[in-house]
Amino acid sequence: MTGDDRPPMPPVRLPAEAELARDALAVPLLNRAVALARWAGDGVRLTVGGELPEARVAEALDLLGLDATPDGREELADAWQVATETGLAAVVPAEDADADADAGPVDDAAAGEVAVTGESVKLLTSGGPADVLDLWRDVWQVALSLAALRPMEELLADALADAAGADGTLDPEAFDPRTLEGEAEESADLLDDALGNLYLLTATDPSLASGAMVPLPVLAASLVLPDDPDGTQQPSDAVLEEVSDVMMRLDGQLRGLEAAGAIEYRPMDEELLQEADEQPLPTQEVEDEELSRYGMVRLTALGVHGERARLLQAGFTAPLVGDLKEADAAALLGAASGYPEELAQAELEQWLVGRPVPEAAEELLSAARGADALAPRRRLLCQQGLALVGAEAEPALRAVLPDAELGGLARVWLAERGARDVPPPDEELIFWLTVDTLAAQLDPGDPTAASPELSELMAGLVAQHSGFFEKAWRVDHPATAQVLEAMARVHPDRTAAKAARKAAYKARSRRA
Incomplete structure (x- = not known):
């Protein structure tokens, strides 16, 4: 992702940091990684490749309550990679580990590294919500890398099989690793773009923030047809086939991400996956009740938090409701002018907290003046903000009754509260306020x-x-x-x- 020359993202509303941290502590992938890190204790000797030795795998699977199946071993490998890449488990030279470390039997006697419990584990008990969220964002980043690279394992296997001669030996000239590098980058970009679009959809559709889910065909189409967000274009067969292919690729990536706590995903129906081996999946004219068979996804609150952090790191402007609570009224009304009504209201509510009403009213009225294109929107927001305050604001409203730009909204505010001696508006003012x-x-x-x-x-x-x-x-x-x-x-x-x-x-x- 890059934020250069990009319009700002729509604002989002998030729970308090403490609530997000509680969600993070319940994330399955984080819990598995922590369990493995604590299990490592003073030392578990690793193979030369930095992996758990086969002799310790069964013990680790039992610790996590996983079956010794390919899926169980994959979940273990993911949790172990998260543990070592986030500092939950530290990998150190064997000579630096505790002399009493339980090295255990290893497959490779030349192994010289040991995994021990890392310092990051302490953050879960002694750190604050911000520390927990920092750690979870690291977990999310590792999970994204794993999800983006997982399709490469199948591609690598296929490429090696194609490059193998009749006797099974590899023909170096028939295998170009640079091709896979390009595939890996494309896979990562696809997932990155999909999550960016999901963030955008979540920010602009209140139902998604309330728990509704995005059909996978809709998300895939937003990537293939970015200039047709409403789906009004009639796509060609080639475009439909591309959407179908993107759906298949995303399904494989999203399945592995749910354990990280950032998304909720209902995978594609297995029957559809089998059908897709023979022909492209239909992406048009699917009945609403059938959409769930094609996959459904949404960002959780934790996922919105994580994706927003990634957008900010990439240089995007990604507003958060509450960011403006310390700003002056001009900055507040200027920024909130582009917000949806519900989020603008929430921003105004937070801005008013703790501010003396008379001064806040004066600030809002002053910031609402102007003849520029956004001035009418600022005055509307000013009205919304003043609707939240009580009688203490009355002197500020009476002071602007003669004002050509503010006199109309002042009369409306005073009349709604039954104030006395409010001069009636003339026809010219009524029409001006209407426009x-x-x-x-x-x-x-x-x-x-x-x-x-x-x-x-x-x-x-x-x-x-x-x-x-x-x-x-x-x-x-x-x-x-x-x-x-x-x-x-x-x-x-x-x-x-x-x-x-x-x-x-x-x-x-x-x-x-």
Whole structure:
């Protein structure tokens, strides 16, 4: 992943660090690695390749409650690699180990290294939540490396078989290890991209943050067709075959990641895997109730935490709700202007905690001023923030009643609380506030877009106010023309849409 010239990732909301640390301590892969590290004690002599000697494997499998099957031995190997690569188990020269170390029998008498309990184990009992999460992120990184490289074992076996002569000896000229290096890099990139897309989907879809899962065909299609996030393109047979291939590769990688605690995965149906050996898996027109057979995946809260850390390390901007609680109001409203409504509300709530209400209200109102494209959105966020505070904010709101930009929202706030002596808004202010409210809900990056909810609101305004467009184009607001153009695009009535276009033209001419 690289963050150069990339747009910022959407914000995410995470549990408290202590809760994430508790989740990390329950991760199966971490627990197995810790058990092995403690089992190593003062020393377990290793083979020349740094692996557990065969004579100790049965003991380690029994310790972890694993069967002596290929799958059980693979899980043991993963846990041992995690233990040694994260410092849970330290590998030292035999002469540096305790003289009483239980070397045990080994397959290779020349072995000169011993594994002992490492210093990282102490973090699990004496460290704080941050220490535990640091350790878990190391575990996650090892798990990702293992998942990305595991398909290479099969590729290596196939390549060696193809390069073997009739007598079974290897033909060096028929085996090029550089080909496998390229495959390994491609495998790692695929998993990296898949997790990045999964993070993006989780950040933008509240249902995923609440436990819903992404169908594997959807995740695979997002990698093959990155410019078609909504799946509206009609893919060719070649593209469908590529999506099917990506699904198969991801299934093999994701199966090995669940033990690391970052994802929840329901693997592809074994019958489908057998069918895939004969023909590509269908990725279109699959019934909703059948989707789960094709694999379902989601990031856990721990996984969002881990992937966010990797994104930050790669140079991405990856906001976290709560990051702005110490910022000033201008920075708060500026950043939260791009947040979904629910997360913006959460950020405002955290920002207000511990701040004196009068000063916080003054700061928010001051930061809400402006004639730039994001100013309407800032004022809308200011309203959201002020809706969370009580009567102590009233002096700050009364102070801005004469303000052309803030007087309207101040009147709304005071009226909602039954305040006395609030001057009624004139028609000009009502229309200005209407345009400002609508402008706040347009996308500054694409003012031509309008959500169904905004479309309904716009149509309702026109229905309630006769002569709306004749008055609206005269509103002295920087976004008047944009709002009227949006209304012209989304209004279902042709006559009203035509009136909106004429009003938008007048508004542009007026400002020119």
